[in-house]
Amino acid sequence: xxxxxxxxxxxxxxxxxxxxxxxxxxxxxxxxxxxxxxxxxxxxxxxxxxxxxxxxxxxxxxxxxxxxxxxxxxxxxxxxxxxxxxxxxxxxxxxxxxxxxxxxxxxxxxxxxxxxxxxxxxxxxxxxxxxxxxxxxxxxxxxxxxxxxxxxxxxxxxxxxxxxxxxxxxxxxxxxxxxxxxxxxxxxxxxxxxxxxxxxxxxxxxxxxxxxxxxxxxxxxxxxxxxxxxxxxxxxxxxxxxxxxxxxxxxxxxxxxxxxxxxxxxxxxxxxxxxxxxxxxxxxxxxxxxxxxxxxxxxxxxxxxxxxxxxxxxxxxxxxxxxxxxxxxxxxxxxxxxxxxxxxxxxxxxxxxxxxxxxxxxxxxxxxxxxxxxxxxxxxxxxxxxxxxxxxxxxxxxxxxxxxxxxxxxxxxxxxxxxxxxxxxxxxxxxxxxxxxxxxxxxxxxxxxxxxxxxxxxxxxxxxxxxxxxxxxxxxxxxxxxxxxxxxxxxxxxxxxxxxxxxxxxxxxxxxxxxxxxxxxxxxxxxxxxxxxxxxxx
Numbered sequence: 001x002x003x004x005x006x007x008x009x010x011x012x013x014x015x016x017x018x019x020x021x022x023x024x025x026x027x028x029x030x031x032x033x034x035x036x037x038x039x040x041x042x043x044x045x046x047x048x049x050x051x052x053x054x055x056x057x058x059x060x061x062x063x064x065x066x067x068x069x070x071x072x073x074x075x076x077x078x079x080x081x082x083x084x085x086x087x088x089x090x091x092x093x094x095x096x097x098x099x100x101x102x103x104x105x106x107x108x109x110x111x112x113x114x115x116x117x118x119x120x121x122x123x124x125x126x127x128x129x130x131x132x133x134x135x136x137x138x139x140x141x142x143x144x145x146x147x148x149x150x151x152x153x154x155x156x157x158x159x160x161x162x163x164x165x166x167x168x169x170x171x172x173x174x175x176x177x178x179x180x181x182x183x184x185x186x187x188x189x190x191x192x193x194x195x196x197x198x199x200x201x202x203x204x205x206x207x208x209x210x211x212x213x214x215x216x217x218x219x220x221x222x223x224x225x226x227x228x229x230x231x232x233x234x235x236x237x238x239x240x241x242x243x244x245x246x247x248x249x250x251x252x253x254x255x256x257x258x259x260x261x262x263x264x265x266x267x268x269x270x271x272x273x274x275x276x277x278x279x280x281x282x283x284x285x286x287x288x289x290x291x292x293x294x295x296x297x298x299x300x301x302x303x304x305x306x307x308x309x310x311x312x313x314x315x316x317x318x319x320x321x322x323x324x325x326x327x328x329x330x331x332x333x334x335x336x337x338x339x340x341x342x343x344x345x346x347x348x349x350x351x352x353x354x355x356x357x358x359x360x361x362x363x364x365x366x367x368x369x370x371x372x373x374x375x376x377x378x379x380x381x382x383x384x385x386x387x388x389x390x391x392x393x394x395x396x397x398x399x400x401x402x403x404x405x406x407x408x409x410x411x412x413x414x415x416x417x418x419x420x421x422x423x424x425x426x427x428x429x430x431x432x433x434x435x436x437x438x439x440x441x442x443x444x445x446x447x448x449x450x451x452x453x454x455x456x457x458x459x460x461x462x463x464x465x466x467x468x469x470x471x472x473x474x475x476x477x478x479x480x481x482x483x484x485x486x487x488x489x490x491x492x493x494x495x496x497x498x499x500x501x502x503x504x505x506x507x508x509x510x511x512x513x514x515x516x517x518x519x520x521x522x523x524x525x526x527x528x529x530x531x532x533x534x535x536x537x538x
Contacts, residue, residue, distance in 0.1 A: 001353070005220070005366035007395060013189040013212045016054065016087035019256040021184070024051035032256060033080040036265040036278065045080045054087035057121075057144075057171070059179035061088055064142040064164045066119050068093030068185055071195060073117040075099045075108075075126060077266045078242050081146065081171060083252070085121045086194075093185035095192045095209070098243040100526045101126050107205075107526070109133045111197050115207055115402060118142060121171060144171045189213040195402060196245050198341050199525035207402030208341045215253055217396025221345035221365045222254045224353060225335040226286045227310030230258040234309070237263035237279065238288040239270055244527050245341050250312060251288040260286070272296040280305040288312045292528055294322060294334065295464060299487055302329045310335060314345075315529065317433050319455040320358030336362060338433070343390045343397045343417050346370050347431060354430075359455060361423065361431040368394055372425045377414055382427040385434050385447065389416040422449065439532050441470035442477045448511050450532070456506035457482055457499055462490035467522050467530045468513065482513040483522055483535055492518055 023030055028048035035043040066072060072089035074096055076082045082098075089096040097115055099108065101123055108129065112120070116139040122130050124147035134140055142164055164174065187193075193212040197205045223229050226236075236255040240247030255262040263282045267274065270293055279287065280303055289297070289311050308330050314337045326334035333351035338361045347370055349362025364370040369391035372380050380386035390397065392412050400408040411417060422434040434440070435449030442448070450468035457466035465485045470478030484499070486492070496516045503512045523534040 002364070002366045007216070007367055009189050009213050009216045009395060011189055012186060013216075014090055014184065014187045015193055015212050015215050015253065016090040017184070018215070019253055020047060020050045020054060020083075020087050023047035023256075023259055027259070030259060031261045033083065033262050033264055034282065035080050036263065036282065038266060043080070050080070050084060050087065053081075053084045053175040054091060055179040055182055055184075056177045057084055057088035057174050058091040058184070059182040060144075060164055060169070060174040060177055061094070061119055061142070062092055062182070064119065066092055066094055066142065069192065070094045070119070071097045071115045071117040073097040073099050073112060073115070073120040074243075075101060075120055075122040075130060076146065077101050077123055077125075078247070078264045079266065080264055081121075081175075082242050082264075083256070084175060085171075090187075090193055090212075091184040093187050093191065095195050097195045097207075098248060099197075100241060100243040102526055105129065105133055109136055111205065111207070112137050112140065115195060119144070122146070124148075144169065144174050146171050187212055189216075190399075192399060194248075196248075196341050199244075199527045199529055206404055206407060209399045209402050211399055213395045214344075214397075215249070215257065217367070217394065218249050218254060218345050219257070220367045221337050221339075221348050222250070222312075224350050224365065225310065225312040225337050225345075225348050227333070227335075227352070229254075229286060229310070230260045231309070234258075234260045234285045235263060235283050236260050236286045237265070237282065237284045239265075239267055239275055239293055240288060240290060241527075245344050246288060246290065246314065246527070249344055250314065250337075251286075270296065272300045276300070276303055276306075279308065283307055285309045286311075288314075289334075290314070290528060291316050291318055291322075292465065294318070294326070295458060298322065298325050298329075299464070306331055308332045312337060314338060317359050317361065317451050317455060319459050321459045323356065323358055337365075338362070338388075338431075339396070340419055340421075341398075342411065343394060343419075345396065346390055346394070347388075349430070355428070357426065357428075357430050357432070359432060359452065360426065361433050363430055368396070370431075371416075372423050372431060373416065377416065380425050382425055385422050385424050387437065388419045388421045388423045388431065390419065391415060392417055439469075441468070441480055443470065443473075443480055444476045444510070446510055448480060452507045453480065453482065453503055453511055453513065456503045457484055459506065460495075460499060460502055462486050462495060463499070465522060465530075467532055467535055469532050469535045471515070471536075479514040480511060481515045481517065481535075483517045483519050485519055485521060 024047040033045040074085045086096045119142035238251040335350040338347040339345045346368040372386040374386040424432045453468045473479040523531040
């Protein structure tokens with residue numbers, strides 16, 4: 001597959017056009033998004049409606065002063081208006097900036113100030129939080145909220161741009177404006193389109209700037225990991241928030257690109273029973289489910305009526321037990337993929353196209369050149385550990401970190417994007433994740449990655465999630481410490497020794513944790529990634 005692959009990316013490209021407008025031209029009544037409200041109501045959006053709303057919003061943004069290259073922040077939970085906002089910004093040649101609604105004041109202030117966002121499109125539920133920090137945001141000049149309109153006249157006395165700047169116009173009003181004389185900007189594949197901030201697992205969050213071409217960079221892995229995606233009748237959904245690259249690019253935008261109906265639903269907190277019921281109710285065939293979601297689903301009874309064809313998962317390696325549970329209870333493969341915000345979906349492990357090795361990341365996806373490099377950028381041999389590196393340029397690779405040229409230069413060195421992740425190369429060329437460079441534990445002369453230990457711990461039916469870190473030790477340099485969260489009702493008595501025995505059996509005696517600490521919860525980023533550095537500081 002790799003040998004026969006060639007990229008076909010048009011020189012002139014806009015994500016809004018290929019994911020929305022081209023479908024509106026050819027199949028205007030084709031269903032694009034189905035939104036399910038918490039009370040069970042459904043709202044159906046066609047491609048024609050997406051185009052009309054995004055054209056109107058783009059015209060209002062332009063009248064409000066947004067120009068090509070400006071950043072337009074999108075502070076909304078999963079719903080069709082998020083996509084309208086992305087497309088409106090892109091049609092102006094502006095950069096859409098998805099932000100998580102659960103961000104606190106400091107996190108929100110940092111990202112809006114660092115990005116210099118000119119406009120924010122915000123959920124009414126978090127509008128007050130945004131307005132409390134606007135005095136700290138000198139570049140912000142336009143706020144559009146999803147709150148109900150307070151305008152009593154059908155003919156507002158002030159122009160839309162003025163009402164928008166004064167905060168009197170709502171998002172729905174902006175989407176209903178007649179876009180007089182509006183013309184989408186002519187953008188190229190290399191022009192900036194989206195900026196997504198890293199989750200800050202290794203330091204200060206950085207704005208990762210991506211070009212329009214990065215959508216195409218995701219497609220080969222989507223086609224593989226979603227079981228020959230798309231096929232007639234496919235319906236996609238992910239519980240992952242569209243503020244993150246996983247939710248937006250591992251499901252939402254690829255669905256629209258392929259013309260696959262996309263389910264959106266606000267899940268304030270992930271509920272495995274509710275998620276499974278939603279999948280059955282909406283006939284979801286393809287989904288991106290993060291590992292934590294899968295582990296929680298495994299704790300409940302899977303209902304009848306699933307029609308899942310394939311599930312993609314990423315963020316951490318899955319163990320053999322979870323893969324087998326997926327085949328047996330979900331009735332489909334759980335295909336894994338690997339990537340970063342800076343270069344996403346470049347390695348995959350998929351049923352049907354390769355031998356599955358539990359715990360392995362898999363092989364480089366066609367179109368992406370990925371290698372495990374040791375000292376001097378020399379490829380490692382079988383059984384050796386090195387850094388996962390992606391050859392530049394690559395369609396899915398970032399343009400750079402926003403206003404951080406030094407950090408960008410440190411990320412891409414000698415033609416390789418350095419992920420900072422360590423992996424082992426198997427004899428069959430599959431890659432096995434070993435750990436982040438800063439997560440590796442040095443104990444009694446061994447370099448120990450946390451992932452295999454965590455997989456062994458979470459394979460126990462009483463363990464919901466686990467994180468393994470190193471603790472300083474005067475003799476061994478570090479000792480291995482595991483933090484575990486148990487399922488409700490689990491007994492702690494005797495479990496610590498049982499878990500140590502499990503690690504000894506499943507992994508090796510030399511990586512058995514010296515300590516296992518029971519925790520009610522583990523510190524995580526807003527994306528749900530475990531903050532091991534926070535555990536190390538305890």
